[in-house]
Amino acid sequence: MPVKGIKTVTAARNGVGAFILQCKRLDFHYCNYGGSSRGMLAFLTQTLPNFARENPQIEIRVSPRHSKHPIIKGHYINGREKSICVRNLEPSDILSKAMILKDASGEKLKQQKKPVASLNESVRGIWSPYHGDLRGV
Amino acid sequence: MATSMAASKRPFLTLPFLLPSWSDSITLGSRRYQSSYRRTKQRLRVKPDASFGSSNQGHDQIIYNPPSSAPSVYHTPSKFLPSNDVRRSMRTEDTATVNATSEINELPNVYRSDPERKYHLTPADVEEIRKLRLSDPMTWSRHKLAKRFECSPLFIALVCEASPEKKQIQRQVLEAVQSQWGPKRRMAREDRKLRREAWGRDE
Amino acid sequence: MKRVQLQRWSSTVLSPRARTVSRLHQHLYGAGSRCQSTASPLQVDSNAQSNLGDASFEDVELMKHVRSAHKRKGNLKYPSPPVDAAINSAKLAALHARLYLPSRLPPQTLARALVDASADPNADFNNESLATLGHDLLTYYTTEHLLCTYPRLPLTVIFAAMYAYAGPKTLAAMAREWGVEHASLPGGEVDPGLLQFRRVEPGTDIDATPNARTPRPYAAQKAWRMTVTSKIFYDDEFGDAFKGPATSGEGVTAELASATFVRAVMGAIYLHAGRPAAKRFFEQHFLSRHLNISELFNFSQPARDLARLCARENFEPPVARIISETGRKSRHPVFVVGIFSGQDKLGEGAGASLIEARERAALSALKGWYLYSPLNVRVPSSMEEEGAASWKPVYVDLGEVIV
Numbered sequence: 146m147p148v149k150g151i152k153t154v155t156a157a158r159n160g161v162g163a164f165i166l167q168c169k170r171l172d173f174h175y176c177n178y179g180g181s182s183r184g185m186l187a188f189l190t191q192t193l194p195n196f197a198r199e200n201p202q203i204e205i206r207v208s209p210r211h212s213k214h215p216i217i218k219g220h221y222i223n224g225r226e227k228s229i230c231v232r233n234l235e236p237s238d239i240l241s242k243a244m245i246l247k248d249a250s251g252e253k254l255k256q257q258k259k260p261v262a263s264l265n266e267s268v269r270g271i272w273s274p275y276h277g278d279l280r281g282v
Numbered sequence: 283m284a285t286s287m288a289a290s291k292r293p294f295l296t297l298p299f300l301l302p303s304w305s306d307s308i309t310l311g312s313r314r315y316q317s318s319y320r321r322t323k324q325r326l327r328v329k330p331d332a333s334f335g336s337s338n339q340g341h342d343q344i345i346y347n348p349p350s351s352a353p354s355v356y357h358t359p360s361k362f363l364p365s366n367d368v369r370r371s372m373r374t375e376d377t378a379t380v381n382a383t384s385e386i387n388e389l390p391n392v393y394r395s396d397p398e399r400k401y402h403l404t405p406a407d408v409e410e411i412r413k414l415r416l417s418d419p420m421t422w423s424r425h426k427l428a429k430r431f432e433c434s435p436l437f438i439a440l441v442c443e444a445s446p447e448k449k450q451i452q453r454q455v456l457e458a459v460q461s462q463w464g465p466k467r468r469m470a471r472e473d474r475k476l477r478r479e480a481w482g483r484d485e
Numbered sequence: 486m487k488r489v490q491l492q493r494w495s496s497t498v499l500s501p502r503a504r505t506v507s508r509l510h511q512h513l514y515g516a517g518s519r520c521q522s523t524a525s526p527l528q529v530d531s532n533a534q535s536n537l538g539d540a541s542f543e544d545v546e547l548m549k550h551v552r553s554a555h556k557r558k559g560n561l562k563y564p565s566p567p568v569d570a571a572i573n574s575a576k577l578a579a580l581h582a583r584l585y586l587p588s589r590l591p592p593q594t595l596a597r598a599l600v601d602a603s604a605d606p607n608a609d610f611n612n613e614s615l616a617t618l619g620h621d622l623l624t625y626y627t628t629e630h631l632l633c634t635y636p637r638l639p640l641t642v643i644f645a646a647m648y649a650y651a652g653p654k655t656l657a658a659m660a661r662e663w664g665v666e667h668a669s670l671p672g673g674e675v676d677p678g679l680l681q682f683r684r685v686e687p688g689t690d691i692d693a694t695p696n697a698r699t700p701r702p703y704a705a706q707k708a709w710r711m712t713v714t715s716k717i718f719y720d721d722e723f724g725d726a727f728k729g730p731a732t733s734g735e736g737v738t739a740e741l742a743s744a745t746f747v748r749a750v751m752g753a754i755y756l757h758a759g760r761p762a763a764k765r766f767f768e769q770h771f772l773s774r775h776l777n778i779s780e781l782f783n784f785s786q787p788a789r790d791l792a793r794l795c796a797r798e799n800f801e802p803p804v805a806r807i808i809s810e811t812g813r814k815s816r817h818p819v820f821v822v823g824i825f826s827g828q829d830k831l832g833e834g835a836g837a838s839l840i841e842a843r844e845r846a847a848l849s850a851l852k853g854w855y856l857y858s859p860l861n862v863r864v865p866s867s868m869e870e871e872g873a874a875s876w877k878p879v880y881v882d883l884g885e886v887i888v
Contacts, residue, residue: 481836
């Protein structure tokens with residue numbers, strides 16, 4: 146057999162074709178009695194229905210957590226989760242926290258040193274000392 | 283040869299940090315330390331190559347400045363393009379300038395001399411090769427036969443095969459030799475084999 | 486092509502459900518009369534439900550909870566979630582929205598695509614038929630893309646590229662990237678947004694199952710040579726032997742179940758939203774993935790192949806020439822060798838020895854030949870679009886080099 150094939154798997158490029166939102170579930174926990182949950186209760190009744198309508202790709206769960214501060218917990222496709230405590234916050238602030246969780250990729254935050262990260266080869270190739278501006282042998 | 287390769291388009295004097303250190307040492311007392319980031323960058327800001335300059339020809343032109351990198355395999359050589367492909371006609375002038383005929387013929391061959399193909403063996407010769415190899419396989423090895431009939435050992439292998447006894451003996455000899463190898467040599471041989479397999483995958 | 490049939494097709498996916506639900510009920514209840522004295526959950530359940538109907542509780546809220554709890558318990562008798570559960574599943578709706586599935590694709594069909602044949606052997610409730618259709622579509626679209634874009638690829642590389650685009654490993658990775666979760670055990674009470682399949686028993690050797698389905702004659706003769714051409718006839722689209730069908734009661738691996746789900750989604754889109762939507766889905770989710778085809782080649786003797794190729798195409802025989810070199814007498818020499826045919830350079834490569842550089846150069850020349858891609862590639866299925874320009878025949882190559 147002159148040439149054989151090497152079996153590999155294609156690599157995902159989220160957003161090149163379709164974009165899959167990485168946040169798959171948001172859990173809203175509140176307490177019915179605690180004072181720190183007052184803003185959260187207002188958020189759940191007023192803002193959350195609209196938020197859920199705008200983001201149908203996120204599964205939303207609301208559940209009470211007795212005598213604890215209210216939190217929002219995001220579950221991501223890569224299996225990680227992130228949670229933000231929203232005690233004593235106003236509904237508008239809670240919405241911004243929910244947006245942070247919605248937009249996150251689920252990865253740990255790290256410094257991006259290169260402006261572009263790409264799987265594609267550079268148009269000009271990898272520099273090699275044996276090519277380009279050569280004189281004859 | 284190496285010096286001729288290193289000669290670049292850019293004149294040396296525009297890049298003073300490339301000069302040897304003695305030129306610095308003369309003025310060391312009178313000058314500030316040079317290696318701040320900004321200064322280095324400033325010195326790297328050289329004039330662009332002449333090919334990028336504005337042309338006086340008055341018409342649009344394409345600047346051909348090939349990258350210093352190995353050519354991409356996705357760039358099909360012009361010879362491999364089918365006859366009805368548009369790219370074939372677009373590249374004709376390009377190849378005329380780049381691949382000058384004389385230059386390619388001047389390049390040295392990988393092998394010192396091309397093996398001369400004589401095609402001088404007759405069926406009778408082939409019969410004799412087979413007979414010799416069968417009659418006394420220990421004397422008439424591939425290389426000896428090749429020397430006698432002035433052909434390549436590969437041709438001998440194409441024409442006839444060694445007898446099973448000879449193969450068995452040869453295998454035993456090889457095993458005896460390999461049993462003398464220590465771990466280092468054995469590992470080196472295995473690595474060489476793996477490296478050779480990696481060529482085929484272009485790694 | 487008639488587009489009228491679409492609605493009818495899509496209705497066939499859903500309607501047998503309703504019919505078979507009643508059939509299933511009859512079957513189960515009919516059997517139930519025999520085991521009346523035993524503590525069958527089915528019988529207890531129906532009794533409890535009838536009792537509930539008679540009893541009158543004052544607290545309406547409480548009654549609602551009790552009813553739903555009983556209903557969930559009633560679902561236990563089904564091997565997979567009932568049809569009406571799909572509408573109330575938040576997970577399923579989120580998955581539907583996450584994949585931007587067309588609104589014509591109802592959540593019930595998506596729920597059906599999530600039920601593997603190992604979870605529910607009833608062909609009217611599992612995703613086997615959808616997956617068969619989806620698999621055919623996927624392989625068709627992938628094949629036509631590969632053959633039209635790279636008409637000279639050798640068959641083994643086409644197999645490898647097919648596997649990379651539409652193989653089970655890739656599909657399983659895609660299902661993971663879509664955020665599909667697996668149910669621990671399939672059952673009627675499970676959320677329909679979870680992928681349901683029966684897992685393989687731990688410790689089972691997956692490759693040990695006898696290959697009963699392959700049409701290849703003398704398949705038991707392992708030592709016999711298998712030609713590449715015979716793989717077209719006897720093997721699947723990835724050049725592997727057909728796997729035996731999963732018998733009922735046997736589990737499947739998570740990879741295989743995920744792959745079946747992705748195929749079933751493709752089939753479901755085709756049935757409900759039509760061919761353009763299926764094509765768009767394929768382009769957005771499958772073709773947009775990254776694959777460097779030049780890394781799929783594994784040559785054994787590139788220099789010999791190139792010589793054969795040049796002889797076949799009536800080019801001058803290839804000659805290897807040194808373009809540049811450094812450190813010939815040192816410990817780390819580097820040679821850059823170019824392969825020339827007449828006055829044209831076919832390829833070049835660098836290596837630590839002249840032989841290596843020559844092999845690499847021949848390899849790059851061969852890749853240059855095989856990876857030829859015509860300009861303005863069109864695939865046959867583009868003719869199905871509205872107002873498509875007239876078809877021009879695509880470039881067809883002689884085939885790979887045979888040594």
